[in-house]
Amino acid sequence: MTFRFPKFAKNENGSLSIEAIFAVPMLVWAITATFVFWDAFKTLNLSQKATYTVADMLSRETNAIDDDYLTSMHELYSFLSEGGDNALRVTVVRMTEDPATNVKSLELAWSEGVGGIPGYTDLALIEDRIPDMATGDQVIVVESEQEWSPAFSVGLASYRFREVALSRPRFAPQLIWGGGGVAGGA
Numbered sequence: 714m715t716f717r718f719p720k721f722a723k724n725e726n727g728s729l730s731i732e733a734i735f736a737v738p739m740l741v742w743a744i745t746a747t748f749v750f751w752d753a754f755k756t757l758n759l760s761q762k763a764t765y766t767v768a769d770m771l772s773r774e775t776n777a778i779d780d781d782y783l784t785s786m787h788e789l790y791s792f793l794s795e796g797g798d799n800a801l802r803v804t805v806v807r808m809t810e811d812p813a814t815n816v817k818s819l820e821l822a823w824s825e826g827v828g829g830i831p832g833y834t835d836l837a838l839i840e841d842r843i844p845d846m847a848t849g850d851q852v853i854v855v856e857s858e859q860e861w862s863p864a865f866s867v868g869l870a871s872y873r874f875r876e877v878a879l880s881r882p883r884f885a886p887q888l889i890w891g892g893g894g895v896a897g898g899a
Contacts, residue, residue: 742867745865745867746867746868748864748865749863749864749865749867749869750867750869752861752863752864753861753863753869753872756794756795756797756859756861756874757861757874759793759794759795759859760794760799760857760859760874760876761876762793763789763790763793763794763857764790764855764856764857764876764877764878765878766789766790766793767786767789767790767801767803767855767857767878768853768855768878768879768880769880770786770789771786771803771853771855771880771888772853772880772881772882772883772888773883773884774882774884774885774888775884775885776889777889777890777891778888778889778890778891779890779891780825780891783801783803783825783827784827786801786803786827787799787800787801787827787828790857794857794859797859797860797861798859798860799828799857799858799859799860800826800827800828800829800830800857800858801826801827801828801830801855801856801857801858802824802825802826802827802830802831802832802833802854802855802856802857803824803825803826803853803854803855803856804821804823804824804825804832804833804839804853804854804856805821805822805823805824805851805852805853805854805887805888805890806819806820806821806822806836806839806843806851806852806854807819807820807822807846807849807850807851807852807887808820808846808847808848808849808850808851809848809849810848817848819836819840819843820836821833821835821836822851822887822888822890823890825890828858830856830858839854842854842877842879843879844879849886850881851881851882851886851887851888852879852880852881853879853880853881853882853888854877854878854879855877855878855879855880856875856876856877856878857874857875857876858873858874858875858876859873859874859876860872860873860874861873861874
């Protein structure tokens with residue numbers, strides 16, 4: 714029995730099948746990875762827009778807000794960000810000035826969380842996020858957290874997106890918690 718290697722090497726029958734064995738898995742992985750990456754960016758985008766929407770709504774509020782209002786904001790955030798495990802925290806910070814020394818300082822007016830994250834009790838945790846303000850001004854800090862898990866394993870791990878939106882009260886000089894005072898143990 715003689716083996717005809719040169720004739721076998723020149724034969725191209727079935728080469729398309731062999732190429733497909735290598736190409737199809739890579740093509741399926743590429744399509745799956747594209748879907749997962751797109752889903753991650755979609756979740757991030759929806760989370761950002763929902764956070765800015767809640768901050769904008771709070772900036773337009775002229776009445777005091779309470780737990781029911783904040784729970785409704787959390788439900789709105791969940792709807793806009795298309796559900797999932799998420800949380801929302803609203804913090805109001807104001808700039809004060811000591812009349813004796815003319816030294817400006819930030820003061821935590823109130824902070825409340827919904828969905829598993831508590832309100833702040835220490836302003837130092839977010840002080841670096843607060844922009845310069847005039848004396849007497851307030852800023853509303855809305856923070857959100859949105860859990861994301863990939864539908865397929867393509868190299869991305871589960872992630873918790875965290876967004877921050879800052880806004881000033883627009884139609885009232887301040888955003889008040891339930892008739893005034895400090896909420897959240899601040």
